[in-house]
Amino acid sequence: MTLEDLGYNKDLESYRRSQNLESFGVGRVISEHKERYVVKTTEDEYDAEIIGNLRFSAQKRSDFPAVGDWVAISEYDEEKVLIHSVFPRKTIIERHAVGKQGEKQIIATNVDFAFIVQSVDRDFNINRIERYLIICNTANVKPIIVLNKIDLINEIELKKLISKVQDRVKQVPLIEISNETKKGIEKLKKLMQKGKTYCLLGSSGVGKSTLLNNLSGSQLMKTNTISTSTNKGRHVTSHRELLVLQNGILIDNPGMREVGIADSTSGLEKTFKSIIELSKNCKFKDCTHTTEIDCAILEAVSKGEIDMDSYENYLKMKKEKEHFELTVAEKRKKDKDFGKMIKHFKKTRKSNK
Ligand SMILES: Nc1nc2c(ncn2[C@@H]2O[C@H](COP(=O)(O)OP(=O)(O)OP(=O)(O)O)[C@@H](O)[C@H]2O)c(=O)[nH]1
Numbered sequence: 536m537t538l539e540d541l542g543y544n545k546d547l548e549s550y551r552r553s554q555n556l557e558s559f560g561v562g563r564v565i566s567e568h569k570e571r572y573v574v575k576t577t578e579d580e581y582d583a584e585i586i587g588n589l590r591f592s593a594q595k596r597s598d599f600p601a602v603g604d605w606v607a608i609s610e611y612d613e614e615k616v617l618i619h620s621v622f623p624r625k626t627i628i629e630r631h632a633v634g635k636q637g638e639k640q641i642i643a644t645n646v647d648f649a650f651i652v653q654s655v656d657r658d659f660n661i662n663r664i665e666r667y668l669i670i671c672n673t674a675n676v677k678p679i680i681v682l683n684k685i686d687l688i689n690e691i692e693l694k695k696l697i698s699k700v701q702d703r704v705k706q707v708p709l710i711e712i713s714n715e716t717k718k719g720i721e722k723l724k725k726l727m728q729k730g731k732t733y734c735l736l737g738s739s740g741v742g743k744s745t746l747l748n749n750l751s752g753s754q755l756m757k758t759n760t761i762s763t764s765t766n767k768g769r770h771v772t773s774h775r776e777l778l779v780l781q782n783g784i785l786i787d788n789p790g791m792r793e794v795g796i797a798d799s800t801s802g803l804e805k806t807f808k809s810i811i812e813l814s815k816n817c818k819f820k821d822c823t824h825t826t827e828i829d830c831a832i833l834e835a836v837s838k839g840e841i842d843m844d845s846y847e848n849y850l851k852m853k854k855e856k857e858h859f860e861l862t863v864a865e866k867r868k869k870d871k872d873f874g875k876m877i878k879h880f881k882k883t884r885k886s887n888k
């Protein structure tokens with residue numbers, strides 16, 4: 536396996552040279568768990584930790600390595616490396632952190648394409664597809680919609696679903712597959728390119744792990760299987776989140792039950808292009824497109840030029856985005872107030888002495 540098979544490219548190499556990192560090794564983070572990492576190189580997989588300097592200079596969670604990152608490393612013990620620096624990220628897929636108001640969480644970095652997996656049975660939900668599209672568009676990652684479990688419905692039902700999706704979601708490639716009958720799997724494999732990184736997005740139970748097995752089964756690169764067998768007795772996170780396949784690199788995301796969108800103005804704009812375009816014709820600049828007179832969007836909805844469901848989902852996503860921005864602002868204020876309080880506390884303690 537070469538570094539290019541792992542996704543390495545000229546830009547990363549010129550960065551490495553410009554930063555004088557040539558004396559370090561280069562690897563990619565393939566799993567992360569509570570500040571313990573597994574880094575993959577052309578030779579092996581290593582347990583990794585970050586150097587103190589990196590920890591002290593880190594100001595927020597996103598300054599720490601994430602799955603998909605390229606890192607400069609040095610070996611300090613057998614199979615153990617230190618991470619000295621994180622290369623600039625080409626793309627970052629992130630979401631609103633679950634249970635943490637106003638905080639973002641990185642799902643994966645340096646991803647080129649995302650498979651938005653949805654199953655055609657209970658999970659099927661175009662609003663959710665749009666939600667994932669916002670996440671991809673915010674990150675500048677190219678989305679590909681994968682409809683799975685097509686063995687559970689007949690041809691006519693499938694055609695209906697596909698046209699429903701295409702009516703609302705324009706210009707995003709769509710591929711229908713079944714892990715059960717293997718229909719569409721070969722087509723999906725052919726779509727994948729060597730050296731490009733793909734991320735699986737989708738709710739729990741849609742068949743991501745099964746798809747990953749189907750994709751990797753025959754095309755997993757030999758090195759992956761070899762390192763598994765040499766892993767005996769070594770403590771490595773059992774769940775590899777990044778796999779190197781013959782065609783491309785695949786990142787499985789850990790169960791995303793809740794995908795909150797973060798501050799994603801551009802993502803929203805790209806996802807609901809036609810609605811945003813129209814809003815320029817609204818009478819009021821701050822039109823909320825709900826009750827105003829001469830609202831171009833309301834007019835288009837009433838004429839049937841904009842899908843009602845799409846309009847409603849747009850409003851919902853916009854509200855969620857605004858809510859996120861508000862909580863970020865509130866959090867900042869709280870932190871600031873807290874800082875002031877500490878300062879005041881120190882001051883009074885000093886003057887009391
Ligand atoms: N009928 C049918 N069942 C499928 C298909 N693909 C996956 N399944 C089943 O759906 C269930 C969930 O599949 P998983 O691959 O575990 O789903 P997942 O998306 O990885 O779920 P999480 O790991 O919870 O995120 C399993 O019972 C699979 O056997 C398919 O194409 N057709």
Ligand SMILES: [Zn+2]
Pocket residue numbers: 814817818822823824825827829830831832833
């Ligand atoms: Zn309007």
